[in-house]
Amino acid sequence: MVGQVTDAREQIKDLSTRMGHAIIGQREVIDRLLIGLLANGNLLVEGLPGLAKTRAIKALAHNLEAKFSRIQFTPDLLPSDVTGTEVYHQSGDKAEFRFEPGPIFANIVLADEINRAPAKVQAALLEAMEERQVTVAGNTHTMEPLFMVMATQNPIEQEGTYPLPEAQMDRFLMHVLITYPPVEDEVEVIRLVRGEEIAAMEVQQTKTVSETPSAIPQDAVFAARREIGAIHASEAIERYMADLVNATRIPSKFGEDLARWIEIGASPRASLALDKCGRTHAWLAGRDYVDPEDVRAIAPDVLRHRLGLTFEAQGEGVTPNKVVSELLKQVALT
Known part of the structure; x- marks a missing residue:
């Protein structure tokens, strides 16, 4: 595969470029979104307000042949507001209950501020993510083959929030952190938004529809997934991924610091996520094999939400990122 350009890779590169323009x-957020899409997983994205979380997922949906929906999570939201419900219909002498699908029935779903909704609503969303189906009134309704949830949460506003339990956090393929952009990039953001507003006003005045390139077909995603499935991971790489995850369960064997910091280790889902994301990272880099750097590159996103830190670590201000960094230093590739 190295040195050969596939149609699927070209189309995914085009998708990445278009998202980069927006x-x-x-x-890194764009790269992680693409990895989540191609690895057939769901993302939890955490960042301060205004850091393009919503814009990123909209840019993905806009440039992909996909149905997009957004759910604003609030304390009064009900599970049926997410999954849909049975509605009574009567026409003449005939009456029946029909299922009205909720916003979860889309290809790309933005679950905005997921930690603002109570546990039942969170569970309804996470069940759909895990099982790729929902059951309402005893009937099972299957999601589309292309289905991805990007849930966001705000790290600074804790009033009236319902933090996700660790067991539910584990169902996210990756936990992506978004930070402030450099000043130079922020200047470009100002120019970009100003240009978009001017263009929108011109379109409104002239009543013309601006031409946009055709969306990337869903088949490109499925073709890419087939190629990613064929990416080679050596026995040494497989053992390295398993060793990284196992080290979180027996941290005392890998140094005093890790033993003081880690209370609960990662589940087998972490090993599966490292494998999926590592192969996807390699494919995006144009290789047909997984390199140790692929594993190290995605390890923080895969592990940071799967570690339970001790009170001592939290008191010292130790972050999951620091713990993962120490793990990568202590666990060797054998």
Whole structure:
């Protein structure tokens, strides 16, 4: 595969480029969104307000042949507001209950501020993510083959929030952190938004429809997934991924610091996520094999939400990122 350009890779590169035109200074977010899409997983994205979380997922949906929906999570939201419900219909002498699908029935779903909704609503969303189906009134309704949830949460506003339990956090393929962009990129953001507003006003005045390139077909995603499935991971790489995850369960064997910091280790889902994301990272880099750097590159996103830190670590201000960094130093590739 190395040195050969496939149609699927070209189309995914085109998708990445288009997203890059709409989002300035958040290259890693775009890369992680693509990895989540191609690895057939769901993302939890955490960042301060205004850092393009919503814009990123909209840019993905706009440039992909996909149905997009957004759910604003609030304390009064009900599970049926997410999954849909049975509605009574009567026409003449005939009456029946029909299922009215909720916003979860889309290809790309933005679950905005997921930690603002109570546990039942969170569970309804996470069940759909895990099982790729919902059951209402005893009937099972299957999601589309292309289905991805990007849930966001705000790290600074804790009033009236319902933090996700660790067991539910584990169902997210990756936990992506978004930080402030550099000043130079922020200047470009100002120019980009100003240009978009001017263009929108011109279109409104002239009553013309601006031409946009055709969306990337869903088949490109499925073709890419087939190629990613064929990416080779050696026995040494497989053992390295398993060793990284196992080290979180027996941290005392890998140093005093890790033993003081880690209370609960990662589940087998972490090993599966490292494998999926590592192969996807390699494919995006144009290789047909997984390199140790692929595993190290995605390890923080895969592990940070799967570690339970001790009170001592939290008191010292130790972050999950620091713990993962120490793990990568202590666990060797054998």
